[in-house]
């Protein structure tokens with residue numbers, strides 16, 4: 001078996017459906033050169049049998065970037081992992097944490113925590129096919145199967161199957177009765193379970209996820225685990241990403257102010273518009289950038305009202321001038337506040 005050394009790194013942004021698409025990742029990359037970024041979950045069915053054109057597409061600037069797969073058929077996952085690697089991704093991750101009913105109907109996501117041997121076979125099949133790290137993102141348990149012993153047994157099987165890194169969302173999931181959103185809020189966070197997991201599996205890279213709402217909180221967890229993964233906070237308040245390189249990697253920050261981030265994003269927006277991508281596919285990810293500073297509401301409102309263009313012919317929707325105008329508003333705000 002082809003065992004790889006863990007190469008995950010200390011800080012990553014979580015896979016989030018509808019949120020961490022390639023436009024969002026290109027934007028986040030401007031804020032941090034080092035954070036590892038994840039795609040939204042891509043199902044084996046969509047990749048193997050759907051209209052796959054572009055589904056794995058990413059921008060070269062996005063590295064280090066991981067693709068997350070959803071599935072439970074070892075052969076299908078191995079073939080998808082092969083495609084992920086061929087596209088140039090740095091890691092392939094298996095989703096064993098999503099509790100949605102749709103995902104359960106496909107027998108993957110969090111319900112797979114009840115089938116540890118199958119997950120181990122999936123990981124081994126991917127591991128035997130690719131050289132990039134194969135990683136798993138899971139919960140601490142599901143339904144009433146939430147004992148520490150069950151989690152440790154699951155993780156031991158992962159380790160034996162060649163999994164490089166386990167990312168653990170530190171709450172259990174209820175497979176029925178709660179929506180995916182409630183499953184990210186209601187089951188209590190149990191960081192100690194993840195810290196103990198690292199102590200029990202010192203050779204395995206363990207990444208903590210769930211409820212980390214600041215970089216300081218994330219930093220504190222590094223005393224106990226190898227890395228941290230932030231989801232909602234990084235998406236809703238993306239400016240915090242600008243401190244990641246310094247705080248977690250000892251590198252200089254990629255950017256020093258918010259306006260500079262947008263100035264750097266504009267060439268990307270222009271290139272996408274030229275390919276017929278509607279403006280709002282990019283601007284929806286940047287609405288939170290000015291959160292907490294004067295003018296934040298005007299920024300959000302201006303972009304929301306003017307960056308339309310979904311459903312129109314390529315080239316006919318709103319153009320990049322909407323972003324430039326919104327930026328001018330923010331420059332005015334900055335000058336007024338400095339005066």
Ligand SMILES: Cc1cc2nc3c(=O)[nH]c(=O)nc-3n(C[C@H](O)[C@H](O)[C@H](O)COP(=O)(O)O)c2cc1C
Pocket residue numbers: 014015016017018019040041068095096097098137169184209210211212229230231232233
């Ligand atoms: C809108 C949204 C979509 C998500 N989609 C995925 C997904 O595709 N795959 C996955 O493993 N987790 C997904 N998650 C869960 C996150 O990756 C993460 O585990 C969860 O939000 C907890 O981390 P946080 O408290 O830092 O947000 C999603 C979360 C959100 C908010």
